[in-house]
Amino acid sequence: MQNTNEKLRQQFSARLTKEFTRIGLPVASPTQIAQEFNARYPANKIAAQTVRKWLLADAIPTQAKLMNLAEWLEVSAEWLRFGTGKRKAAKSGEKTAEGEVGVVVVGKHQAAIVPVVELLTKLSPQNIRLVENIVRCVLASQENGS
Template structure:
């Protein structure tokens, strides 16, 4: 049986993985989860809320669906990084340190006129999917 500390750590990994999708509450999580889950019993908003608050950790079939949806390793989502692991999987939305190529690209974008910079920013937002308003 997971300890309260393990449940809280799971909840943090789950919330961090959901952040880029702008899913913050149990109702929205349950709704989106149930669209992907192929099991017998869909989750309720109350159950999803318990996942987000670290009250419970999902059963293996639901954990598998979450991991596939969020594009993270099931083991990492449930347990976190392995002890002594030098590298851990990046959670969705977690940022890699900027590479020299990224810094050069940012400099080029910064040198654009304000109008062109706005256009590039709008394209990035459009492709990245941040243009979805919260419901």
């Protein structure tokens, strides 16, 4: 049975491959993709091996590189990483039907929360409020030393 992380990597890889193909980049040439990426984002360079790992579902980019990829491919980082939310990125400062556009950056110590957030996106607004209340109760209990 496939574990969740492996499944998420494969889904990410499929979206990335589709988007590279859409903009005319040869997915058979990780070297060319890395060169194009590095020309656009010199402060965040990658190796061809890194691209190969993304395309073969062996790895997922860091948050910074994911944001660069999303900008380059003109898709939302949320959609590229998780397949949720709107595919097209909102322009800077643009409002969506949901309200203000925002990005949550998760540090490496909080990475365990990413699968939880993915699950939360599938809940109804009523159930999200329920989960929020449960979390608040747990936090209050934790703060009281229980």
